[in-house]
Amino acid sequence: MTVATAPSPAVTGTPPGGPSRRRVLRWLLPLGPALILLALFMAGPILWSVYIAFTNETLTGSASVNSQFVGFDNFARLFDDPNFINSFLLTFVFVIGSAVIGQNTLGLIIALLMRGRGRVTRSVVNGVVIAAWVMPEIVAAACWFSFLAEEGTLNTVLGIEQEWLYTAPMFAVILANVWRGTAFSMLVYSAALSEVPKDLVEAAAVDGAGPGKRLLHITLPLIRRSIMSNLMLITLQTLASFGLIYALTGGGPGTASQTTPLYMYEQAFRYFEIGYGSAIALVLLVIGALFSLIYLRLIKVEDA
Amino acid sequence: MTRRLAGSLLLLTALTAAGCGGGAAEESSSSKELEVLYKVEPTWPHLEKMLNDAKKQYESSHPGVTIKLTPVQGNNEAYYTKLALLNRSADSAPDIYYHDTFQVNADVAAGKLAPLDEFLTKWPDWETQFPDSVKQAAKGADGKIYGVPISTDTRGLWYHKDVFAKAGLPVPWEPKTWDDVLNAARTIKQKVPDAVPFSMYSTKVHGEAATMQGFEMLLYGTPGGTLYDDASQKWIAGGKNFTDALTFINTIYREELGPKQADAHNAKLADKVNNEWFPAGKIGISLDGAWTPAAWKETSTKPWPEWKDKVGWTAMPTQNGEEPGRVSMSGGWVMAMSSYTKLKQEAFDFITVAMNKENAMTYSVSTGDLAVRKDVAADPKYTADNPSVKFFTDLAEVTHYRPAYEAYPKVSAQIQEAMEAVTTGKQTPEEATAAYAKALPGAVGGPDKVVAK
Numbered sequence: 001m002t003v004a005t006a007p008s009p010a011v012t013g014t015p016p017g018g019p020s021r022r023r024v025l026r027w028l029l030p031l032g033p034a035l036i037l038l039a040l041f042m043a044g045p046i047l048w049s050v051y052i053a054f055t056n057e058t059l060t061g062s063a064s065v066n067s068q069f070v071g072f073d074n075f076a077r078l079f080d081d082p083n084f085i086n087s088f089l090l091t092f093v094f095v096i097g098s099a100v101i102g103q104n105t106l107g108l109i110i111a112l113l114m115r116g117r118g119r120v121t122r123s124v125v126n127g128v129v130i131a132a133w134v135m136p137e138i139v140a141a142a143c144w145f146s147f148l149a150e151e152g153t154l155n156t157v158l159g160i161e162q163e164w165l166y167t168a169p170m171f172a173v174i175l176a177n178v179w180r181g182t183a184f185s186m187l188v189y190s191a192a193l194s195e196v197p198k199d200l201v202e203a204a205a206v207d208g209a210g211p212g213k214r215l216l217h218i219t220l221p222l223i224r225r226s227i228m229s230n231l232m233l234i235t236l237q238t239l240a241s242f243g244l245i246y247a248l249t250g251g252g253p254g255t256a257s258q259t260t261p262l263y264m265y266e267q268a269f270r271y272f273e274i275g276y277g278s279a280i281a282l283v284l285l286v287i288g289a290l291f292s293l294i295y296l297r298l299i300k301v302e303d304a
Numbered sequence: 305m306t307r308r309l310a311g312s313l314l315l316l317t318a319l320t321a322a323g324c325g326g327g328a329a330e331e332s333s334s335s336k337e338l339e340v341l342y343k344v345e346p347t348w349p350h351l352e353k354m355l356n357d358a359k360k361q362y363e364s365s366h367p368g369v370t371i372k373l374t375p376v377q378g379n380n381e382a383y384y385t386k387l388a389l390l391n392r393s394a395d396s397a398p399d400i401y402y403h404d405t406f407q408v409n410a411d412v413a414a415g416k417l418a419p420l421d422e423f424l425t426k427w428p429d430w431e432t433q434f435p436d437s438v439k440q441a442a443k444g445a446d447g448k449i450y451g452v453p454i455s456t457d458t459r460g461l462w463y464h465k466d467v468f469a470k471a472g473l474p475v476p477w478e479p480k481t482w483d484d485v486l487n488a489a490r491t492i493k494q495k496v497p498d499a500v501p502f503s504m505y506s507t508k509v510h511g512e513a514a515t516m517q518g519f520e521m522l523l524y525g526t527p528g529g530t531l532y533d534d535a536s537q538k539w540i541a542g543g544k545n546f547t548d549a550l551t552f553i554n555t556i557y558r559e560e561l562g563p564k565q566a567d568a569h570n571a572k573l574a575d576k577v578n579n580e581w582f583p584a585g586k587i588g589i590s591l592d593g594a595w596t597p598a599a600w601k602e603t604s605t606k607p608w609p610e611w612k613d614k615v616g617w618t619a620m621p622t623q624n625g626e627e628p629g630r631v632s633m634s635g636g637w638v639m640a641m642s643s644y645t646k647l648k649q650e651a652f653d654f655i656t657v658a659m660n661k662e663n664a665m666t667y668s669v670s671t672g673d674l675a676v677r678k679d680v681a682a683d684p685k686y687t688a689d690n691p692s693v694k695f696f697t698d699l700a701e702v703t704h705y706r707p708a709y710e711a712y713p714k715v716s717a718q719i720q721e722a723m724e725a726v727t728t729g730k731q732t733p734e735e736a737t738a739a740y741a742k743a744l745p746g747a748v749g750g751p752d753k754v755v756a757k
Contacts (some may be wrong), residue, residue, distance in 0.1 A: 059388040061710050062413040077746070083721075150566055163566040250509060252569045254728035269385050270511075271717045 053279040059272035067275065074279035084280065086255055087263035091239065093170060094177070094259050099238040102178035104231060107185025111193055112215070133183030141247035144176040169249045169257035177244055181237070185230055192226035193219070225299060232295035239288050260284050336369040338651055341390065341398035343383040344375040347575055347605050350598070350670035351402065357666060358658040365657075369650050374398060379571060381511040391416050391642075399645035400654060403451055403638050405441050406512065406708040406716070411640075412444040413710045418643040419448035423652040429660075433677045437700070442638040445709065451638025452655050454664070455673035458632040458699035459517055461485070462590045463616050464499070464582060471495040471588070478618055480625045482525075482552055485589065489561040492588035500581060501561045504591040506553050506727045508720045509571045515716040516633050516706065517592055519723055522549035524704045525622040525631035531715060532707035536755055539707075539715060539748045542741035543757035546722075548623065550733035554726045568727055575599075582615065583608045591620065594696035598672030601689065617692050619699060632703040636673070714747035 028035075053074060057067035078084050110129065114122055132140065147153045148164040155162055165172050196219055204214050220227075242261040245251065251258035251266065258266070260280065268277025340359075344352045352375060359371040376386045384407060390396045397416070411417045424430045430439075434453065442451030465475045471492045479485045489501035505514040523529040529545035532538070540546075556562040567573055574592070578599035581587035583606075590596070598604060600611040619630035639655045641648065657663070661679050668675040668686060674697055675681040687693050706712060722740045725731035731739065745751040 059385075059392065060407065060414060060416075060713070061410040064388075064392070065414045065416075150564075163564060166565045166569065250569070250571075252507070252509070252724075253565050254724050254730050256728070266508075269389075270381065270508075271714065272385075272388055 049278045049281060052275050053282045055275045057275035057278075059269070059274050061272070063275075064272075070275075074276050075283070077276065078279055078283065083255055083258070083263060084260075087258050087260045090170065090257065091259040091261075094174060094241070094245075095235055095238045097170075098174040098177035098181070099234040100231060102174060103181040103185045103234055103238075104227075106178060106182045107187075107230075108189050108227075110182065110186045111189035112219075114190065115193055129183045129186055132180050135180070137180070137243040138247055140176065140180045141244050144172070144179070145248055148172050165249050166253050169253065173245045173248055173257055176248060177238065177241060180244065181234060184237075185234060188226055188230045188233075189223065192223040196222050228295050228299045232292055235291050235295070236288055239284065239291070336647060336650065337372055338369060338400060338645070338647060338654055339372045339374055339398040340654070341374050341376065341387060341401040343380070343402060344377060345379065347579070347599070348671075349605075350603065350667060353670065354663050354667045355658065358654070358663050361660075361663075362654050362657045366650065366653065369647070371654060379511075380404065380513070381509075384511075394644040397642045397644045399642050399647065399651050401640055401642070402454070403442070403640040404512070405451070405453075405636050405638060406706055406712055408442045408450050408638070408640070409445055409708055409710045410713060412446070412450055416643055417444075417450045418641045418645065418648060419444070419446075419450060420452065420641060420652065421448050423649070424449060424452075427652075427656055429656070429677075433661075433679055435676075435678060438636075438676045441636050442640065451640040452659050453636055453638050453676040454659060454667060455671065456634055456636035456676055457594045457674055458634055458696045458703050459521055459591070459593050460617055460619050460632060460696065460699060462582075462592055462596055463618070464585060464587055464589075465614055465616050466585050467492060467496050467499050467588045468616075476616055476618070479621045480629065481621050482522075482623050484621060486552075486555060486561070489556070489588060490559065493559075493561055496588070499586045499588050500563050500567075500577075501588045502556055502591070503563050503573070503577050503581075503587060503589070504553070504556065505573065506557075506562075506723045507569050508724050509569055510573065511720065512713075512716055513574075514723055515719045516635060518553070519549055519719050520633050520704070520706065521591060521620050521631060522552050522623075524633060525620060525626075527623065527626050529623075530704075530707075532709070533755055533757075538753055538755040539711070539744055540757045541744050541754045542737040545757075546740065547733045547737045550722060550726045550736050553723060554729075554733050557727050558729065562727075565728065579604075579606045579608075582611070585614075594674055594692070594699075595672035597690055597692055598670065601670070601672070603670040612691055617695060619702075628702050630699065630702045632699040634700065634703040634705055636676070711748040711753075715744070718743045718747050 052067070054069060054071060055067045056063050056070050056073070058064050110125065114125060117125075135143075145152075145165070149155075150161065150163050152164075154164065200222075201214055201218055204218050209217065240261055241259070242265065245257060245259060245262055246265070249257045251262040255263075261284065264277050264280040264284065267273045267280060340355060342351050342355055352373070355373055359373060362371055363369070376383045378386075383402075384404070387398075387401060387403075387407075390398060391411070403411075403417075408417065430452075438453050438456060439449065441453040441456065442449060444450050461479070463477055468475050468477060468488075471488075472495060473488055473491055477488065479488065485502070492499055492501040505518045507514060510518075520531070523531065523545055526545040526548050529549070531540060533540055557565075557568070562568060563573065563576075567576060570576065577587055577590050577592070578596060582590075582600070597611060597615075599606070600608040600615075602609070619632065622629060622631050639658060641651045641655065645651050659677070661677060664675065664677045665680050665683065665686065667673070668680055669689070672690065674693070675686055680686055681697070718740055721743070722731075722736040725736045725739070726733055741756070745754050748754060
């Protein structure tokens with residue numbers, strides 16, 4: 001690196017374009033290896049999957065070795081496919097229910113309640129909530145399965161017989177995802193709340209604002225940027241959530257909890273329609289991008 | 305100087321890339337190794353045992369060649385996916401694999417399987433030990449043979465004699481029509497409330513088992529019922545037979561004669577039925593394959609020797625007792641060879657060792673699958689521990705084969721959609737049939753390959 005940056009008499013006399021080119025090289029060179037690897041292992045597969053979304057590629061059969069370009073056929077089929085529409089609606093319910101409402105609100109409430117508590121309370125609550133978060137997805141799913149199963153903990157405690165995973169599959173997966181993901185929102189909000197100046201809150205209290213008003217008019221406006229970033233992050237995470245639902249209900253019964261990532265998996269790897277599956281993935285990517293755009297826009301509007 | 309640095313950087317990257325790729329190439333050229341892919345489950349260790357024996361025998365008689373056994377943990381559906389992914393590239397494809405016959409034509413069309421005809425003519429056992437009907441199991445659309453059969457099967461009804469006695473039903477039981485089956489289930493529901501009256505596979509999680517053990521056992525028992533019209537070489541888009549078969553499933557679940565929804569959607573339904581409900585006397589009737597007693601044998605993880613007294617078996621009747629009165633479906637698995645393997649003769653030799661009489665016997669006896677070799681079928685050891693074998697072997701007289709063309713796996717997936725929609729009650733049999741008819745052209749490659757009925 002020193003070789004590239006050290007000023008040497010040989011290069012000082014370069015034409016006017018030289019220095020700026022050197023400046024570009026100065027940051028490009030150290031980034032080079034990483035960029036090449038990213039291009040190879042990130043951009044490569046992404047471009048490939050974009051390409052096969054426009055073909056009839058399959059995993060077995062003659063189309064697996066001799067696939068053809070089919071234009072927008074996969075997308076036309078997609079929007080005419082009741083199972084896809086169903087999966088899309090369920091994904092929406094899942095994201096709103098478990099991320100935007102569940103994790104977000106619960107995380108905020110826990111963070112608010114923990115403010116100013118003793119060290120013991122804080123570390124116990126933190127420990128419990130974060131334990132659910134660090135747990136691998138599949139282990140969390142196994143826990144919830146044994147909790148909600150017919151001979152599971154919940155039914156035993158309540159003394160009833162209820163097939164939760166089959167009568168209320170969406171409720172079950174949303175609950176499990178809230179349980180698992182709340183820690184992330186809680187951590188984001190704990191950090192944000194610690195930045196809220198104490199004197200401001202105290203001044204409002206002296207002026208006669210109750211706890212509700214202080215929250216609404218002081219705290220929330222001050223942490224609004226964290227709220228938006230948090231919403232964006234958990235929305236994207238939840239949109240792509242696969243393992244938890246797959247292990248808990250497998251998307252069933254029927255298609256009752258088959259969100260788009262599960263539908264995509266089924267089409268691509270159960271029915272071997274990798275081209276169609278990639279088309280679904282592409283649509284999911286666009287939806288994720290749209291969500292982020294909306295959030296980013298909201299942050300900007302706030303700033304203006 | 306910067307140019308030199310950039311150059312050396314590029315060189316370094318190239319070297320790293322070459323280093324990554326080099327490993328694989330080195331490995332395959334250093335010694336002769338054959339990779340064998342197969343499936344294993346905790347309750348189904350039988351094939352692994354047999355292949356381990358075959359590996360020892362083969363390696364001692366073929367010095368210089370090692371057999372690498374690669375298991376896939378999981379059910380058939382997991383196995384199909386893993387195999388399809390490994391087969392995407394010549395580098396990762398196994399040399400030899402255990403293959404379900406209904407997948408064979410899709411792989412033949414993709415050129416992933418090697419024809420075995422030239423090797424088979426030099427293997428005396430092929431002529432003397434394999435019946436002609438069995439030889440067809442892995443015949444490609446081009447007439448060539450693409451696999452050595454390892455098992456075949458038939459399907460029928462298994463019932464619990466104690467449950468039948470409690471319900472006041474006759475033993476031995478010989479239903480003549482679908483209504484006889486449904487009425488027996490209704491009686492069980494009424495008289496033996498803690499038993500599941502009737503179990504069948506009818507959801508997507510059971511994959512091909514749902515299509516074949518469930519749906520096709522019904523469809524092929526309706527008058528003229530079939531998925532594929534051989535005369536016009538077209539797939540049949542639904543029709544009355546299709547709706548009737550779905551109506552049977554609908555009746556089972558709407559009248560709550562089947563397993564609970566949670567169990568119907570449980571990938572481990574077979575283990576529940578055979579390892580829990582049958583020994584506990586909590587099931588009336590189960591529509592399943594000839595291999596069912598394997599779950600109760602001493603070689604199983606949960607032996608239940610009393611099954612010979614407690615369990616009865618009978619054929620699945622045709623819809624209204626139409627000739628020949630009984631119906632069965634047959635499939636099976638083969639040992640197949642990859643077209644990518646460089647050691648074709650060695651690979652074929654391994655298949656012959658794996659399928660010699662001794663190993664074929666080990667497989668058939670422990671799995672309960674019907675034997676393919678004549679010398680195994682004739683051996684008293686084969687029938688000694690399983691009184692149901694003769695009955696299920698004789699079902700071959702009335703059995704049907706799947707139209708295992710390239711498009712079949714996709715058609716099967718659509719059938720599973722229809723079955724599951726009826727199982728959960730999301731669609732009526734008529735609606736599910738209509739949805740199938742709508743989806744079929746896409747599955748088989750165009751409306752010109754479909755005929756309405």
